[in-house]
Amino acid sequence: MSLLHIEWMKLKRSKIWLPILILPFFSIAYGSINYSANREILQSQWISLWTQVYLFYGSFFYPCLIALICAFIWHSEHKQGGVKLLLTSGTPLYKILFAKMLVASLVAFLAQAYFMLGFFIAGQFFHFSMPFPKVFIPWLLAITLFSSLYVAVQSYLSLKLKSFAIPVAMGLGLGFICFLAVAQGVAPETHYMFAAARLSLLMNNSFESLSLTSFEWIKMIGYTLLGIGLFTGLQYKALKGQTQ
């Protein structure tokens, strides 16, 4: 059985699915109610609905949800010496790390897909005259891919800190810092370093004129890969440290 499959099986019957199902649902439900109460002001149909359902969720709660997923994955290992058991299994450390990060990314992707489905269903209640902008899907996919950086950071924190709660709290902090850095334009490079936060904000503020140059994409991808590499390396070092 592959490592990926084992990790997936561990999550399959767990309670992690509850927040993944409830959090996007609440965001869509509340956002839709708010949109319906302000339809006179919010006239861009699907785009306006998106601004009501995604901003808080995407900026603060989605990074927190990733933190929750990573904490859950590692916490089950921290309990009753599971990490030591992993280390004695003879599987290369990098394989263990990648399996965990991949499964966390996959769960995050499913959460985003579920969010998009919920958004599509919510939009049906408003009978918009414009068709569903399919372009939402690749943009959300890009956010999800860039949020792999959050997965790497949170996976590192959850491996290092045995407490379940602290990495989740730090996940909220990370989401806030990324959001503020991008929204306030602290430094030009932060726009590329925190690509997921930037795209979330752009989708909210200027979706109709949203476009990025190839150079911007390359910089965002570069920073994300660099961050993933750095935090995977740190995880490797932390895990290796436990074998000695």
Place this chain on the structure above:
Amino acid sequence: MKTHKLYAIEGKKYQFTRLYGLIALFIAFQGMIALVPLVKLDPSGFSNSMIWHRIMDGQGIISVIISPIFLATLTSYGVDLEHRHNMWRVIQSSGLSYVQVYKVKLLFLLNHVALYVLGSCLLTYALARLKGVTASLPLVDTLYHVGTVLVVSFALGLVHYCLALRYKNQMVTLAVALVGSLSGMMSVFISELLMKLNPYSWYAYTVRMNSDPSLLETLKPMESYPIIASLVLIALAYLIGKRTPIGE
């Protein structure tokens, strides 16, 4: 065993842990965010006392998002040690009453909630002064703001303490905090009634500047509702917590 001795043991348990790092992190975080309204503001407005209301309003809104996660983290951290090492059984077999341990732990955690609330208010004040705010602090309004945030935090802290005790799986209390803060934030924008019903949005009662352009520079009256409702919630949660089955 006497309560103060138990409290001292509780304090020793967390002496060299990440607890204080966590509190310091959240205090720094709140202080940093409180400065955001000042960044793009014309410094000529720094002598007007409304600047303090702007800062307190920002803090009130940010508390809706941050505080539930902090409270869930703190209370979860405060009972996780006992859950992990099956210490509840040891405590019970040692002859100590659960209610006594429950009270001491609660007191310990609420003291740290107070440390967080007061610490973040003091840091915000100091940072605002450093940034050049010269206006005098409106004392009564500040007391109302700090008092409301403190009482609401106690109420939510107690709710999350009960959840952390009840469920060994600490994901439950954190997931509730996440959903709570999201729903609290949304309730603020949706309706007054929803805001009243959702304890996670009670922090927003400390937002007192009018958003209506014709009423700018005026304040909404102070409301006693969040304080009274929080006190009721504290009483209820305290009674429920005393009878909570632990770590299921």
